[in-house]
Amino acid sequence: MTNGKLEHANITVSDPQRSADLLHDLFGWHIRWQGPAMAGGHTIHVGTQDQYIALYTHPDVQASDPTFNKGEPLNHIGITVDDLDAVEARVIAAGLEPFSHADYDPGRRFYFFDWNGIEWEVVSYQ
Numbered sequence: 001m002t003n004g005k006l007e008h009a010n011i012t013v014s015d016p017q018r019s020a021d022l023l024h025d026l027f028g029w030h031i032r033w034q035g036p037a038m039a040g041g042h043t044i045h046v047g048t049q050d051q052y053i054a055l056y057t058h059p060d061v062q063a064s065d066p067t068f069n070k071g072e073p074l075n076h077i078g079i080t081v082d083d084l085d086a087v088e089a090r091v092i093a094a095g096l097e098p099f100s101h102a103d104y105d106p107g108r109r110f111y112f113f114d115w116n117g118i119e120w121e122v123v124s125y126q
Contacts, residue, residue, distance in 0.1 A: 010054035013116045016044040019055045076119035084124035
């Protein structure tokens with residue numbers, strides 16, 4: 001059997017740089033690549049050496065009123081971290097609101113929505 005490993009997810013956002021900055025601040029990720037994308041858009045790949053999130057925007061997207069709907073088809077993106085409390089403090093400092101905190105076997109988690117309505121789950125198994 002071949003073992004699969006998730007390399008990246010590609011999501012549409014209203015402002016790729018703002019989203020890249022948030023992911024850098026929360027998770028310590030770096031920009032791996034950025035440049036022109038399909039249909040005249042722009043993409044930033046932000047992550048680690050082994051995986052990343054592609055942040056795509058189309059030139060017709062209005063940052064003040066993005067028309068993305070949660071769950072169509074994405075439900076959330078889950079990220080594991082070593083220090084859940086530190087990441088939560090950075091989410092709050094970014095002006096975003098953590099919710100649905102839960103302690104469960106084997107870890108702890110919370111969720112937050114970014115400015116595009118994308119739901120993120122942050123999990124620690126420490």
